[in-house]
Amino acid sequence: MLALRVIPCLDVKDGRVVKGVNFVSLRDAGDPVEQARTYSREGADEVTFLDIGATHENRDTMYDVVSRTAAEVFIPLTVGGGVRSVEDVRRLLLAGADKASINSAAVAEPDLVTRAAEAFGSQAIVVAVDARQVSPGRWEVFTHGGRKGTGIDALGWAERMAAAGAGELLVTSMDRDGTKSGFDLDLLRAIRARVRVPIIASGGVGTVGHFVEGARAGASGLLAASVFHYGEFRIADAKAALAAAGLPVRPLAEVA
Amino acid sequence: MSAPMRIAVVDPGSGNLASVLRALDRAAADAGIPIAAAVTRDAAEAAAADRLILPGQGAFAACMRGLAALPGMVETLEQRVAAGTPLLGICVGMQIMAERGLEHGVTPGLGWIQGEMAPMTPRDPDGAPLPLPQMGWNTLEFPAGGHPLLAGIRPGEHAYFVHSYALSGYRPDQVLATTEYGGPVVAIVGRGNVAGTQFHVEKSAAVGLRILANFLRWTP
Numbered sequence: 001m002l003a004l005r006v007i008p009c010l011d012v013k014d015g016r017v018v019k020g021v022n023f024v025s026l027r028d029a030g031d032p033v034e035q036a037r038t039y040s041r042e043g044a045d046e047v048t049f050l051d052i053g054a055t056h057e058n059r060d061t062m063y064d065v066v067s068r069t070a071a072e073v074f075i076p077l078t079v080g081g082g083v084r085s086v087e088d089v090r091r092l093l094l095a096g097a098d099k100a101s102i103n104s105a106a107v108a109e110p111d112l113v114t115r116a117a118e119a120f121g122s123q124a125i126v127v128a129v130d131a132r133q134v135s136p137g138r139w140e141v142f143t144h145g146g147r148k149g150t151g152i153d154a155l156g157w158a159e160r161m162a163a164a165g166a167g168e169l170l171v172t173s174m175d176r177d178g179t180k181s182g183f184d185l186d187l188l189r190a191i192r193a194r195v196r197v198p199i200i201a202s203g204g205v206g207t208v209g210h211f212v213e214g215a216r217a218g219a220s221g222l223l224a225a226s227v228f229h230y231g232e233f234r235i236a237d238a239k240a241a242l243a244a245a246g247l248p249v250r251p252l253a254e255v256a
Numbered sequence: 257m258s259a260p261m262r263i264a265v266v267d268p269g270s271g272n273l274a275s276v277l278r279a280l281d282r283a284a285a286d287a288g289i290p291i292a293a294a295v296t297r298d299a300a301e302a303a304a305a306d307r308l309i310l311p312g313q314g315a316f317a318a319c320m321r322g323l324a325a326l327p328g329m330v331e332t333l334e335q336r337v338a339a340g341t342p343l344l345g346i347c348v349g350m351q352i353m354a355e356r357g358l359e360h361g362v363t364p365g366l367g368w369i370q371g372e373m374a375p376m377t378p379r380d381p382d383g384a385p386l387p388l389p390q391m392g393w394n395t396l397e398f399p400a401g402g403h404p405l406l407a408g409i410r411p412g413e414h415a416y417f418v419h420s421y422a423l424s425g426y427r428p429d430q431v432l433a434t435t436e437y438g439g440p441v442v443a444i445v446g447r448g449n450v451a452g453t454q455f456h457v458e459k460s461a462a463v464g465l466r467i468l469a470n471f472l473r474w475t476p
Contacts, residue, residue, distance in 0.1 A: 002386075002437055003393040003414060040461070045393055071278045076416060076459050093272045098459060121314035123389055123418040124272075167389055167418075198387040220387055250393040250414040255461060 001248040005045040005221035006211065006238050007200065008228045010035055011052050012081075015061035018052065033068045039228070040073045043235045043252040047073065048101070048170075048223060051081030052145070059088075063095040070096025080128055080170070089116045093124060101170055103128035104143040107150055110164060117165025126200075127166040129158055131187055132174040139187055146174040155190050162195040169195065170223070172202040178226070180206025185217040192218030208233055208241035215247050261472065263293035264305035266329065268312055268349070269322035276311050276346065279458035283468035291472065299328035307472070308333065308341055310452075312348030316357030316373055316421065319348045320365065330366070337368065343450045344471050350445060350452025351421065359421055369445045369452070371426035376419075378438025386438050389420040394435040394455075396443055396463075403432045405444070405451055405470045413463050415443065415455035422454070449476035 011018040016030045036047045047069075051062045059082065066079055079092050080101030089100040106113050106127050117125045130146055131139040131154035139154035158169055171191055173184035183201045191199055200221035201214040211222045227233060239249040261284075265276055273295045284291040293309075296302055310333070312319040323329055337343055345353050354365045357373040365373070378386040393414040398406055417435065423442040432451065433444035445452045451471070457464035 001395060002390060002417075003395075005392050067274070070275055074275075074279055074282070074459060074461050074464060076456075094274065096272065096274050096278070098272070098275070098456075123313065123391070168391060196385060196388050198389070198391045220392060254413050254463060 002220075003045065003248045003250040004211075004215050004219075004242055005200070006043070006235050006242075006249070007046045007048055007078075007221050007223040008039045008044050008235065009048040009050055009202070009223050009225040011225065012049050012062065012065060013052050014058055015065050032065050033072065036069045036073045036077070039235065040075050041255060043239060043250070043255050044075065045250055046076040046078065046221065048078040048080065051079065059091075063091055066092060066095040066097050078126060080126070084112075086112070086116050086119055089120060089124070093120060099124050099126045099168070101126040101128045103130060106161060107141060107143050107152065110160065113161060113164040113166055117167070122165050122167035122197075125166050126168045126170050127161040128170040128172065129154055129161070129191075130172045130174050131184075133184070133187070137186070137190070139190075142174050146177065154187070155194055158191045159194045162197045166197060168198045168200060168221075170200045170202055171219075173204055176204030177202075179204055180227070182206065182210040183214040183217065183219070185213055188214060188217040188219055208238050211238045212241055212245045212247065215242060215245075258290070260290040260292040261307065262305045263291050263307050263309060263472075264302045265293060265295045265309045265311060266302055266323070266326075266333070267295050267297050268310075268319045269297075269325070272313065273311055275458045276309060279465060280309070280468055283465045284472055286465060287469040287472060289469075289472050297326050297329075299326065299332040302329065303332045303336060305336075305341070308336060308343040310343060310345040310349035310352075312346065312350075312352060314348060316348060316351055316359045316365070317361065317363040319352050320357070320363055323352070333366070337450055340449050340476070342471065342474050342476055344457075345450070345452030346458070347419065347454065347456055350454055351419075351423075353445065353450065353452050354423055357421065368450050369423070369426070369430050369447055371423045373421040374424040376422050376437070376441070380438065389418055390437045390441070391418050392416070393460075394437060394443075396433045396435060398433050400429065400432060403446060404474050404476075405446065405467055406432065407470050408466050409463055415453070415457070415460040415463050417443075417455045419454055
């Protein structure tokens, strides 16, 4: 059985983790490499780095972080934030990322997704869909960390991006992000009904039960940041909840 | 001290091979086997290696094209395989070991393993289509029983898959492991001194590192 993926997301700025995990064992809570290694040991099925405030000048720092992480962490690594060109994708993959996540640049230039997928395969291309509900059953795509509306219908956009070559969609509810009130399940179900590619649910996790809800709404991957960072519960707790609900997980016993 | 085992990671031009090298180095260190692993596009380097790794990403046709564009590489691999050099294909590198691929038209493969890479059409027990690509950690089962590459791995342990095509028309005795995604899916193939994993060993954590270590110890 294909296991649900539990995915911690690390916000990275200038090569440092912005919100750090409070594990006592960590020597340097700001080091993304050490954080990723810890999450991997804790049973993470994949790790996502989000380069926040990515600028042209500090990209090299991120490539270095990715390269050092890939040397030590043998699970899939996705990197998003500031991915604007096929060359950006190439450099991330060569540094050791498995997938590059494209958001704002896909809106500005939808063809970028197709060109990147043709160059590296769909499996390496994630499109991040940041959506905000505008009316019942309707969501709008936002960019720039949720600050800029685009007027684009999120459901149609998800369909278009899957057709353009995205191998996976990272669906973030901007309404739920940071609220700890759970994923936007209607949004997940609506996108699941329209696309065949796997969906990663993001935005709103506050309890382990939210992972179960997200999985039942059709998500293949379940992403969270702050609940893990602040040690509110651990990856093993999320997996235990999924397993208790009869959903398949990769058990912690296989990690070490 | 004996000379390190030379491992050639053949680059068909699809990119990220750093992860394969890093995982090999880690597996070798864990196993206490000195290795010298390098990515190569040079047939002479591949010919001189003690063991060969054939990775691959993207499409079947592009991977075959990339390999064929390296002067003498396909012939060298065929010679080394015939001479008994152990070879491990990974993901699309495993796929091109089949007779042909059906992605973007029909493309002849290396023909070391019987069957063709056909599009998957997985459905859940209710008949609803499952997501494609299959992306994530799935369980391994070993229909044929033990094999040196599987030493220390228990049925039901997980490996990391990313694919939309799967081997069909295969010979059961060339299938070392399967997984389940709307029906059985070939996960590891093997014939003599060649083997291939549909999943990414280099991204499959402890299970993947163990398979790599087993490959380094393998004396087919």
